[in-house]
Amino acid sequence: MALTMIMPGKHKNQDTQAREARAWLLTLTSGRATQGDADAFRDWLRASPGHEAAFADQKRLWQGLGPAVREELAAGAGASRRRAAVNGRRAFLGGALAASAAYLAFRPPLGLWPALDDLGADYRTAAGEQRRLALSGALEVEMNTQTRINVSATPGGGSLIELADGEAEIRSGATAAEVVAGKGRITARDAVFNLRYIDGEARLCCLAGTARLVHAQGVFDVGPGRELRYDDARVQPPVKVDPDIVTAWRQGWLVFDQQPLVQVVDELNRYRRGRLVLMNEQLGKRLVQARISLAQVADAERLIRDAYGARVTHLPAGVVLLS
Known part of the structure; x- marks a missing residue:
């Protein structure tokens, strides 16, 4: 589906x-939105400062409707007996379904499709996709799977990168790179670093040169072969890591060194369509030492079945239960 929006005048x-904004919300939550729709939506957002605010207002309204719909449906039979007209019930059900669809767009079950916020990013990658960006100031960014990045200009003519979610390797030149992830701001000149920001936790690994993190907890310099982790409240001291493991994804590999299977499954899900769902808690505690080609990720359930004797159940939409 393609949607063309008529651009507004200055005094709209x-x-x-x-x-x-409501029209865009309905388009993007319809389940039929295309990449072209996503591109046109970003153009519409940039066309006027009022567009972003209007869309944020509509999004907050729809997000609030999700819990409200569930409460109304739970009231169910008692409420329906008090409704006088059949048409009123039909109108309510139609509104409930529309609100539920929009609510799912913001919080997709099992991550089976991109959330609405994903579509608004300047650059994003799908499951299993990697992408290279060449920005101003000899700044290069290699985006890993399921990554969202926003880019804006700095007063000095450089680029400010926001890593909204995912993982990227960033190579800076003579112009310092400036990258924001969560509550941290990283600057680096003539350096290479890998930055991962998922579920509110960031991992900053310096590969060459020096990367500096500015955080509410202080200023931290990270040298080659060292990694620090932080979230909104804390910064952990830098530790020594193996850069080859951190950057294995750049060579088409995933490397796991004595990690619990539950963490391995989470990582595999970032690279594959559908979803692996681990149903056995004890199985999830098994430690994994493995090197897996990205070309094998689509068949990961077979690898887990053969290695650990897991029972595999295939469900629609690419959902696979491991028990």
């Missing part, structure tokens, strides 16, 4: 902005 009122 807030009501018109709200209507267009």
Whole structure:
């Protein structure tokens, strides 16, 4: 599906902005949105400062409807007996279904499709996809799977990168790289570093040169072969790591060194379509020492079955239960 929006004049009122924002919300939550729709949506956001605010207002409204719909449906039979007209019930059910669809777009079950926020990123990669960006100031970014990045210009003519989610290897030249992930801000000049930001935790690994993290907890310099982790509240001291393991994804490999299977499954899910769901807690505690080609990730359930005797159950939409 392709949607063409008519660009507004300079004096478009807030009501018109709200209507267009609702139209985009319905398009992106329809289940039929295309990459072309996502590109057109980003163009619409950039066309006017009021567009982003209008869309944020509509998004908050729809997000709030998700829990409200569940409460209404739970009230169920008692509430329906008090409704006087069949048409009223039908209108409610239609609204409930629309609200539920939008709610799922913000929180896709099992991560089976991109969340609505993903579509608004400047650059993003799908499951199993990697992408290279060449930005101003000889700045190069290698994006790993399921990564979202936003880029804006700095006063000095460089680029400010926001790693909203995922993983990237960043190579800076004479112009310092500036990267934000969560509550941390990383700067580096003539350096290479790998930055991973998933579920609110960041891992900064320096590969060459020096990377500096500025955080509410202080300023931290990270040298080659060392990695530090941080979240919004804490920064852990840098530790020595094997850069070859950290950057194995750049060579088409995933390397696991005595990691619990539950963590391995989480990582595999980032690279494959569908979803592996670990149902056995004891199985999830098994430690894994493995080197897996990215070409094998689609068949990961067979590898786990053969190595650990897991029972494999295939469900629709690429969901695989491991028990």
